[in-house]
Structures are given as structure tokens and as C-alpha cells.
Amino acid sequence: MSASPDPLSVPPPAVEEPDGDEQGPGDTSFDDLLPPLDDESTHSDDDAPMTDPVGLDPPSEPDAADDGAIASLDVGRDFDFDEEVADEAGDALGVNDPRAGDGGELEEGALPDGDERDGIDDEPIGVEESELPELDADDGSGEGNARLFGTLLVADEAVLESAERAWTLTLLHAVHERCGALATGAGTVVAGSSDLLWLDPGRSAPVRLALDGTRIASLALLGESRQVALCVTAFGRLLRRARQSSDSERLTDWRRAADLGGGAESLELCQLEAEPSSVVARLTSGHLVRSDDLGLSFYPLDPTFTAFALSATGQPLAALTKDGAELALSFDGGKTIVREPLAPAGREIAEGEAPLVTAWDNVTAIADATRGLAISSAGASAFRLVPGCAGVTAIAAGRFAGRATVWAALYRETADRTDVVMVDVGNAEARVIAAVAGADEDNEGAGETARLERLSWDGARLIGAGAMGLLAFEPPAGA
Numbered sequence: 001m002s003a004s005p006d007p008l009s010v011p012p013p014a015v016e017e018p019d020g021d022e023q024g025p026g027d028t029s030f031d032d033l034l035p036p037l038d039d040e041s042t043h044s045d046d047d048a049p050m051t052d053p054v055g056l057d058p059p060s061e062p063d064a065a066d067d068g069a070i071a072s073l074d075v076g077r078d079f080d081f082d083e084e085v086a087d088e089a090g091d092a093l094g095v096n097d098p099r100a101g102d103g104g105e106l107e108e109g110a111l112p113d114g115d116e117r118d119g120i121d122d123e124p125i126g127v128e129e130s131e132l133p134e135l136d137a138d139d140g141s142g143e144g145n146a147r148l149f150g151t152l153l154v155a156d157e158a159v160l161e162s163a164e165r166a167w168t169l170t171l172l173h174a175v176h177e178r179c180g181a182l183a184t185g186a187g188t189v190v191a192g193s194s195d196l197l198w199l200d201p202g203r204s205a206p207v208r209l210a211l212d213g214t215r216i217a218s219l220a221l222l223g224e225s226r227q228v229a230l231c232v233t234a235f236g237r238l239l240r241r242a243r244q245s246s247d248s249e250r251l252t253d254w255r256r257a258a259d260l261g262g263g264a265e266s267l268e269l270c271q272l273e274a275e276p277s278s279v280v281a282r283l284t285s286g287h288l289v290r291s292d293d294l295g296l297s298f299y300p301l302d303p304t305f306t307a308f309a310l311s312a313t314g315q316p317l318a319a320l321t322k323d324g325a326e327l328a329l330s331f332d333g334g335k336t337i338v339r340e341p342l343a344p345a346g347r348e349i350a351e352g353e354a355p356l357v358t359a360w361d362n363v364t365a366i367a368d369a370t371r372g373l374a375i376s377s378a379g380a381s382a383f384r385l386v387p388g389c390a391g392v393t394a395i396a397a398g399r400f401a402g403r404a405t406v407w408a409a410l411y412r413e414t415a416d417r418t419d420v421v422m423v424d425v426g427n428a429e430a431r432v433i434a435a436v437a438g439a440d441e442d443n444e445g446a447g448e449t450a451r452l453e454r455l456s457w458d459g460a461r462l463i464g465a466g467a468m469g470l471l472a473f474e475p476p477a478g479a
Helices: 253-260 344-350
Strands: 168-171 181-185 188-192 196-199 207-209 216-222 228-233 238-242 249-251 267-271 279-283 288-291 307-310 317-321 326-330 338-341 356-360 363-368 372-376 392-400 403-412 417-424 429-437 452-457 462-466 469-474
Touching: 168 429, 181 452, 181 462, 188 216, 188 462, 188 469, 196 228, 196 469, 216 267, 228 267, 253 288, 279 307, 307 356, 317 356, 326 363, 344 363, 344 372, 356 392, 356 403, 363 392, 363 403, 372 392, 392 462, 403 452, 403 462, 417 452, 417 462, 429 469
Parallel strands: 181 216, 392 452
Antiparallel strands: 168 469, 181 188, 188 196, 196 207, 216 228, 228 238, 238 249, 267 279, 279 288, 307 317, 317 326, 326 338, 356 363, 363 372, 392 403, 403 417, 417 429, 452 462, 462 469
């Protein structure tokens, strides 16, 4: 009799290892992390009674509910459902309106007056105006204050008449070099780009004088013969360069005075015609400082006055307050400042984003590129708008033909052209005396090549500086 092998001694069959990380029913890599399926701890006790989460106990016997009897369940509070009785009359607000006839439609006489329900043919509701409350605006004349509603004055672009005889335009610098600063005095003309373009009296072309290679933002000519240029660069450096000197010098004392006025980052210069050794400057904070030693040292002026705009020359010195509400004039170089409220026409211009101001004797002009030009020959209370002066980029004032005169540069962006106008102060009328044409259309990327940034009257001709460089406008013979 042969003996049967012991089942415990038979080795288990070999199992092929799957290639790679196979996932599925045959994956046993996570068996140690899960309890075995026959673990009794994972099942509830079969003998333990089950409890319904809502508190209802099922029948104790499995076949108890199969005897055909209806089980009585406790569903909570007793509810008494009355038998619903149909309302033959219908809802008073529904289709079966008691006012309706047998056909279910309302009779016209059953509705009150004005409630015929004809849709767009309903009669208008009568309103007694005497029963309505009065409005505050009814007490006035009906003319609202435009300032309260944010009305913006925009200059008109009416076509201006040309002068009977045009002025002669001369390009003083052969190369088109953008100039953003200008000063004249004693026959000398100086324009500023990154260098100084110095035009001596009697010369037809300027001489280039190096500064520090930075764009010049403001200029003033000092000294008895106006041979010293005081310059402010775009980075706020104050430099001084004499005509015959070989180099420029940097001046820093103005920063000490600026700290007294609330701190500043740059300067805007005003050249005083009657005091060649003095200059007034407007700080970025709006306070004014003055120097009496060719810019070597500065001291603050009236600390209660802050200026938003300052004239380039001081004959007299003119300035606008921060809010554009007042005009300030000084006939002694800023030592005494007289402030007056501006007339509505002047204030509308002065409240622009970048207003310009200039004055000569009793004539004052205020301009803004968007709002236009206003002039006065009788102080701050007599400003009048000059029609057709949109796009003002530069203004100047001086004595021409024995009377105070105002000039303005009007830039026409769509045509890349600047119209230079002379204003008749008595009639508040402007006439075109010259035009500066931009680059040809074939010159792509030329931009605003005809824009003028500065104007100055040197007693015999009108000097302009801008994108084309340094220009001169000479009046016709016998003018």
C-alpha cells in the first residue's frame, strides 16, 4: 500500500512576477496595508440588532410583514388631513372671478372706471401737480453752475485769418535737434538740447557748448551782458556755464533752500529782466526761491505762496496758484507778490493740466493746450478768451510796434504743423503770422517734428525752440 504525501510538505506552485509596476487584481504590493477580507473586526455583529437612524424599529420576525397586514408605523406627530373641498366659485383673484359672467369673461361694467384692462390703451393716471413736493432747482432761474457738473472747457479749432504780410522763418541751426529750453537777452540767444546752442549777437549760426550730456529743461541768461547760462537738467541738476569758460560748474545750494520749502526735486527758472544778477526759481513743491549771485546761493520767498506755473521772464513775474484760482504778479522779482482772484475766463484756462503764463507790462496771458488762450490788459479780473487758439504749446509777451503784444504757437497734430499767431490784445483776436511744417509723410516715425516748446521775443524777432531745433521769425520790413 503506497503512502499519500503529506499536504503540508508539498511546496506551493510558483507564481510569475509581473513585469513592471502592474496595477490591478493581481497587485499584492499593498496587501500589508489593508486588513484581510475575512477579518471579523471589519463586519458588524450579525446577532446585534440593527437600529434605524430615524428611530423606527423594524419587525422582530423576518416574516412578520408577509401576512398581508399593513404595518402601523409611527411617523411622528399626528396630522389631520381634512378632505379637500372644491371651491366652485373659484379663486377671487384667479380665472373664476366672481365678477365674471357665465362665459368666464369679465363684463365691462363690472370693473371700476380706469380699470378696463385694455393693455396699452389704458387711460393715463391723472396727477395733480399742486400735490407734488417742490424741488430746490425750481427756486432758481434754471441756469445751473457748469463747474458743479464737471464741464470741461475745450478750445475751438476755428480757422484763423492770416496776417496781411507773413513773417520770415529762418532755421538757425542746420541740424534738426530737439530743443526744450530757451533764453534770450542783450541780443544773445541760447537754446538747450543736451548741449547749449549759443547764438551771439550778430551771428547767423549758434555755437555748441557741452554741458553734461543730459537734456536741458530750463534756462536763464544772467550777468550784465547775459553771458552766463544757468541751466536745469531733466535730472534736477543745476549747472552754470559762462560763454568763455571751458567747462560748466554744478551748483547745489538750492537744495538747502528747497528743504526749507518742503523738499523739491527740480527747478523752473524765471529770468528777471531788470536784475541781471538775480533769478527766481519755482521748486517742484510750488514754493519760490531766489538767487542774487548768479545762482550760487538761494533763499526762499513768500512761504505762504505755492505756484503751479511760472513765467519764463519777469517783466513782471507772473505765476498761477496751485488750484488755478488766483493770478500772482510781482514787479520786484518775487519779493512782493500781489495775488488776485481770476475772472471766469482766466480761471477756466488756469485749471488745465499744464497751464502756461506770461506777462509784459500790464498784459497777461494764460494758455493751455486743451483749453485755449485767454488774455487781459487790466489785471486778473478782465480776462477774455481768444477764439481759435486750440493746441497752445508755447507763449511769449513783449513790446512790438510800441505796444505790449502776445504770441502763441498752436500745434496741429493731425497735420504736424505749428501756426504761430500774434494776438491783438485790444480785440482778443489772433492772426497767423507764420507756419512751421513738419517732416514729409515718407519720413516714418518722425512724430511731432513741427512742435514748438518755447517762444521768446528778443526785441527784434520772435525766437522759437522745439522739435526742429532753433528758429527765428522776423517781422516784415516796416512792420
